[in-house]
Amino acid sequence: MIRYVLGRLTSLIVSLIVASIVIFAVIEVIPGDPAAFMLGVNARPDTIAALRAEMGLDQPLITRYLAWVTGLLQGDFGQSWTYKTPVADLINDRIWVSLPLAVYALILSTLIAFPAGIYAASRRGDAGDVTIMGATQLGVAIPNFWFAMILVLIFAINLRWFSAGGFPGWGDPLQAIKALTLPAIALALPQAAILARVMRSSLLDMLGEDFIRTARAKGLSRRQALWRHAVRNALIPVLTIIGLQFSFLLAGGIIIEQVFFLPGLGRLIFQSISARDLIVVESVVMLLVFTVIVVNFLVDLAYAAVDPRLRTKA
Amino acid sequence: MSLLAINDLSLSIGDTPILHDIDLTMQAGEIVAITGESGSGKSMTALAIMGLLPHGAKPSGNIVLDGADILQTSEPDLCRMRGNTMGMVFQEPMTALNPVQTIGDQVAETILIHEKTTKAEAHQRAAAMLERVGLTVSPKRYPHELSGGQRQRVVIAMAIVLRPKLLIADEPTTALDVTTQARILDLLRDLVREFDMGLLIITHDLAVVADIADKIVVMQSGRVVEAGTTAHLLTHMQHPYTKSLFEASRHAVSLPDTIQSAPMLNVQNINRDYPIARQTLLGPRPMFRALHDISFQINQGERVGLVGESGCGKSTLTRAILGLEDVQGGQITLDGDPVFTGKHPNLAVRRKMQVVFQDPYSSFNPRHRVDRLITEPFHLLKQPPKGQARQDAVAKALVDVGLSPDDANKYIHEFSGGQRQRIAIARALIIAPELIIFDEAVSALDVSVRAQILDLIAALCRKRPLAYLFISHDLSVVRRVTDRVMVMQAGKIVEQGETETVFSNPQHRYTQTLIAAAPRLPDLGMAV
Numbered sequence: 001m002i003r004y005v006l007g008r009l010t011s012l013i014v015s016l017i018v019a020s021i022v023i024f025a026v027i028e029v030i031p032g033d034p035a036a037f038m039l040g041v042n043a044r045p046d047t048i049a050a051l052r053a054e055m056g057l058d059q060p061l062i063t064r065y066l067a068w069v070t071g072l073l074q075g076d077f078g079q080s081w082t083y084k085t086p087v088a089d090l091i092n093d094r095i096w097v098s099l100p101l102a103v104y105a106l107i108l109s110t111l112i113a114f115p116a117g118i119y120a121a122s123r124r125g126d127a128g129d130v131t132i133m134g135a136t137q138l139g140v141a142i143p144n145f146w147f148a149m150i151l152v153l154i155f156a157i158n159l160r161w162f163s164a165g166g167f168p169g170w171g172d173p174l175q176a177i178k179a180l181t182l183p184a185i186a187l188a189l190p191q192a193a194i195l196a197r198v199m200r201s202s203l204l205d206m207l208g209e210d211f212i213r214t215a216r217a218k219g220l221s222r223r224q225a226l227w228r229h230a231v232r233n234a235l236i237p238v239l240t241i242i243g244l245q246f247s248f249l250l251a252g253g254i255i256i257e258q259v260f261f262l263p264g265l266g267r268l269i270f271q272s273i274s275a276r277d278l279i280v281v282e283s284v285v286m287l288l289v290f291t292v293i294v295v296n297f298l299v300d301l302a303y304a305a306v307d308p309r310l311r312t313k314a
Numbered sequence: 315m316s317l318l319a320i321n322d323l324s325l326s327i328g329d330t331p332i333l334h335d336i337d338l339t340m341q342a343g344e345i346v347a348i349t350g351e352s353g354s355g356k357s358m359t360a361l362a363i364m365g366l367l368p369h370g371a372k373p374s375g376n377i378v379l380d381g382a383d384i385l386q387t388s389e390p391d392l393c394r395m396r397g398n399t400m401g402m403v404f405q406e407p408m409t410a411l412n413p414v415q416t417i418g419d420q421v422a423e424t425i426l427i428h429e430k431t432t433k434a435e436a437h438q439r440a441a442a443m444l445e446r447v448g449l450t451v452s453p454k455r456y457p458h459e460l461s462g463g464q465r466q467r468v469v470i471a472m473a474i475v476l477r478p479k480l481l482i483a484d485e486p487t488t489a490l491d492v493t494t495q496a497r498i499l500d501l502l503r504d505l506v507r508e509f510d511m512g513l514l515i516i517t518h519d520l521a522v523v524a525d526i527a528d529k530i531v532v533m534q535s536g537r538v539v540e541a542g543t544t545a546h547l548l549t550h551m552q553h554p555y556t557k558s559l560f561e562a563s564r565h566a567v568s569l570p571d572t573i574q575s576a577p578m579l580n581v582q583n584i585n586r587d588y589p590i591a592r593q594t595l596l597g598p599r600p601m602f603r604a605l606h607d608i609s610f611q612i613n614q615g616e617r618v619g620l621v622g623e624s625g626c627g628k629s630t631l632t633r634a635i636l637g638l639e640d641v642q643g644g645q646i647t648l649d650g651d652p653v654f655t656g657k658h659p660n661l662a663v664r665r666k667m668q669v670v671f672q673d674p675y676s677s678f679n680p681r682h683r684v685d686r687l688i689t690e691p692f693h694l695l696k697q698p699p700k701g702q703a704r705q706d707a708v709a710k711a712l713v714d715v716g717l718s719p720d721d722a723n724k725y726i727h728e729f730s731g732g733q734r735q736r737i738a739i740a741r742a743l744i745i746a747p748e749l750i751i752f753d754e755a756v757s758a759l760d761v762s763v764r765a766q767i768l769d770l771i772a773a774l775c776r777k778r779p780l781a782y783l784f785i786s787h788d789l790s791v792v793r794r795v796t797d798r799v800m801v802m803q804a805g806k807i808v809e810q811g812e813t814e815t816v817f818s819n820p821q822h823r824y825t826q827t828l829i830a831a832a833p834r835l836p837d838l839g840m841a842v
Contacts, residue, residue: 210409216366218424218472219397229412307414308456
């Protein structure tokens, strides 16, 4: 088990190093001169030179990369060109919107998908199964921003249970959660639809396995065999999807953030790209990659918790 | 009152009739064997007794077990009976256990769902039962840490921990090695005696049947064609099907005599090492030696057998001979040329060798027509035949294995298992190789089909001198189709010699164990 965790940890560190090199290369090396890019086509040569000096672009590549990485490790993400504030502060303001929103959406999607998938699998071919599968088909097909607008129309404009957008901050946690509820639902529904389908098909695969027949021969009812033997075995592919979905929810919430006027990471990165603020883009992308890799590491640990075969293999 | 009485059991799924008027009775303490070929309805009968019929099955008649008619019993009552009154052991021990639960938990579960008892007590009883079935490992182990034989013991423990009156075992030893099979059959026999339960064993292996059963029931296409006590049935079998079954499983083939010839395949002192998982994070990867200093020769037109239990290195050796992998010591040559050159199989040598695998269902691409499937080896030739010559070659290969030239345009799913194995042989023969490797090529076939394929191999040998390496775990088959045999254990060849000599007078202890463990059909002295 320790060997497995160490192995995954090594792979995590290697992935982070490779990712940082790729991001650095794509943003700083490939498009030519970042300073010229940031200032646009009409910039005067001396302004560009000044910016180059300010960004340290006159230094050799290796020095710049190491300076960037050591900065990241110390929490120094550099100074934003457009906002004129430390990037760390920009991220700090927004991550506390995006991260809770992603977690909230993930919890909702799991809470919807697990029961729906298990119910559908246990009643394969029945009306309940057909209804749930039909609903998930819709859930996958309908874009989440459309869901978002419908939710706003019903719950904010007609019923007035929630506000239509904005974020009051975490001063009052209840209000904050309330403000994130509609966006979280809008994000969660399509994800839940995918997850429910994966859960169902993975469970159906497991229900056809020999050990389910063995369990039935022991005297377990169909339902007992499903809960005690099939569900845990069915979790592996489901965990994979959950890991992928979290990454999407964190960065991909950009449209939903736009619909609900939420000051999140998605909007920050969108605005930074529009403003050609490469320093912000570079750091936020690295942060997102970091989160994705860490989530994948956690998913790997979850695999081992579910499946004893992985613990001994390493 | 009998323990189990089946009267007029018929069964259909949809519009397809599966079972017809099955009658069967058995007493406590009795071992009854149901035998027959695949698709004869053996397993479906067992599932009907367990009340575990597949969705949509429509049974009629009655199955009275311990006073209760299974077909009239409600599902909740059946759940109370399963594991309690009747238990079942299945064929595939590798997949019959839940991979994410400890074996102790899985045995204890049988107790916990049927009896109001504490977890601690259930685990104690489970541990005791695991010990009783001869398992020496801790109940805290997971299934993947156990061998096939050990897993089958766990499955048996699970089925009998509540001492059911009837134990059904569906091909319980088919997936196991002969020595393991002998031990599991001994265990089942002991348990029947100790617990005074009835054992209904389902197996296609007539030697096992003759060995263990008090009573034999022979099934064919969903009908019981003959039944009786073992001693009586073996000496007075009436039904032609029963006779043909026994005849087929002892079927002798007439191989032509071998001719004195020159050595062709030369395997010299080969070793094969595989890296295994590191013990420390950055330490060197330890090696596992799968083949130890293997040396042998196969002459032109010689038929050589290779026997050994699973994991002994048979398949590794096959891959090495075919030049699919490099070896870490020694050399393999065919007609003086190495089979492996640098990174690839030596094509000049490869076209002289072909292989026929075990599973006729998964060794063909289902989207290709037979024509394309059997001409696959043509890519080994420098100038493969084209046009009419190619069609003639295909037709000839099909006719040689007893199929029709028209079969070239069909897809593989249109053929039965035996026909598919014929196609596999046609594929191997089409480039007239000097050596064919039969890797468990008849192991998945029913006895009657197996007899036909063995006849086909003998007929091919009569047509032209054909050398082959016949790899099998089934000693009786190897004995019938080879001139010389090699016995392999843990990566080493422990004995080799003339087939008859080795079988009648084995020298090595392992060979003796193997031969002693293999169940044999008794000499019946009857007219068949």
